[in-house]
Amino acid sequence: MENAAAAKETKKHVHVAVAVVLNRAEQVLVSKRAAHQHQGGLWEFPGGKVEAGETVLAALDRELHEELNLRVQRADAIMEIKHNYSDKQVLLDVWLVQEFSGEVQANEGQQWLWADLNTLQSLQFPAANVPILESIEKLLAGAH
Numbered sequence: 001m002e003n004a005a006a007a008k009e010t011k012k013h014v015h016v017a018v019a020v021v022l023n024r025a026e027q028v029l030v031s032k033r034a035a036h037q038h039q040g041g042l043w044e045f046p047g048g049k050v051e052a053g054e055t056v057l058a059a060l061d062r063e064l065h066e067e068l069n070l071r072v073q074r075a076d077a078i079m080e081i082k083h084n085y086s087d088k089q090v091l092l093d094v095w096l097v098q099e100f101s102g103e104v105q106a107n108e109g110q111q112w113l114w115a116d117l118n119t120l121q122s123l124q125f126p127a128a129n130v131p132i133l134e135s136i137e138k139l140l141a142g143a144h
């Protein structure tokens with residue numbers, strides 16, 4: 001087998017539930033990935049890996065609760081993004097969450113903020129996030 005093909009077959013695949021949590025002030029919840037994590041030091045939309053036997057929605061709710069103390073009451077699918085990093089292939093399952101309960105609390109000591117569109121555009125996200133940011137821009141621009 002050629003090296004490139006071998007690398008492709010052995011590359012780690014992860015299925016990730018990702019939440020675009022939008023509040024009534026049209027701000028989106030973002031948090032900062034810890035330095036030691038994959039894509040560390042960059043901002044992210046909260047979420048994490050879907051576990052075996054778990055639905056994506058259950059993973060979305062579990063991760064938001066574990067990381068930031070929120071519970072998802074309703075989520076609408078926005079898009080799926082397949083992206084190849086050099087070391088990993090991710091499938092981001094992205095959901096819009098406008099109905100949620102709880103107050104944000106950084107359970108993992110991470111930085112977080114409710115970002116308006118301007119702030120969002122000034123933050124650095126992983127490369128896979130480009131289509132998510134475009135979609136939020138459209139959503140918020142269309143809201144006026």
Ligand SMILES: Nc1nc2c([nH]c(=O)n2[C@H]2C[C@H](O)[C@@H](COP(=O)(O)OP(=O)(O)OP(=O)(O)O)O2)c(=O)[nH]1
Pocket residue numbers: 014016017018037038039043044045046047048049063088090092126127128129
């Ligand atoms: N949550 C999240 N992950 C993202 C985004 N963009 C992006 O490329 N990713 C990638 C980075 C990681 O490779 C993967 C998420 O996996 P993760 O390791 O953070 O998952 P997890 O929360 O279950 O964390 P862990 O307990 O395994 O550390 O998806 C994003 O906006 N949000």
Ligand SMILES: [Mg+2]
Pocket residue numbers: 046047048049063067
């Ligand atoms: Mg996570």
